[in-house]
């Protein structure tokens with residue numbers, strides 16, 4: 479969390495997830511401040527996606543607590559956490575293929591954000607503009623190219639009016655130019671004060687957005703701080719076993 483900030487927008491304490499004897503998340507403490515952007519890196523199987531799933535409520539924690547704007551949401555279902563401010567976008571976009579782009583975003587605003595009637599429509603149009611999708615608002619989601627599908631995934635999460643947005647490898651599969659466009663959209667969200675937690679293997683893309691980097695390995699946080707310092711940390715380099723991280 480940034481120095482001097484107040485209550486974190488989202489925080490986890492002692493977050494643990496076990497599958498039988500396998501501990502995939504091992505007593506992780508995590509916090510993101512309002513408007514902060516945090517990147518999460520780490521080798522495959524480190525527990526990064528599990529951390530986001532536990533924070534968003536889609537995977538129940540074995541132990542630990544999650545707070546959202548200071549309130550304990552550890553027992554709240556994912557849709558409740560969503561309405562209270564946690565948005566999530568996935569690596570593989572999950573739109574309703576037969577629906578238009580606008581309809582997909584309206585579903586997010588109405589069911590995820592609890593915005594009814596005119597307010598939902600206003601929010602949907604605003605989000606489509608922000609994500610560069612207004613020109614394809616009436617196209618069916620299944621007819622979109624990859625970058626537009628990624629933008630739609632982001633737009634659906636944003637339509638719920640999140641205070642914090644959890645992004646899971648949304649840059650995957652994009653060309654450098656497409657990834658740069660996506661970064662511009664995410665920077666625009668930051669300007670609106672949405673906190674961002676972003677797992678991304680494409681580190682140079684991540685570094686354009688985040689103020690802080692967390693590295694996980696074997697279910698634990700092994701480094702947390704200024705991004706370049708984290709990438710230069712010997713423990714981080716060792717965790718990647720010599721794989722390039724920047």
Ligand SMILES: Nc1ncnc2c1ncn2[C@@H]1O[C@H](COP(=O)(O)OP(=O)(O)OP(=O)(O)O)[C@@H](O)[C@H]1O
Nearest residue numbers: 497500502520521522523524525526527528529694
């Ligand atoms: N439902 C499950 N049952 C058993 N093991 C699981 C389950 N879900 C995840 N795991 C295991 O938990 C570990 C952490 O997985 P997770 O997806 O959180 O890692 P990750 O850091 O996001 O990896 P990647 O970068 O490959 O996406 C992995 O070893 C994975 O196989």
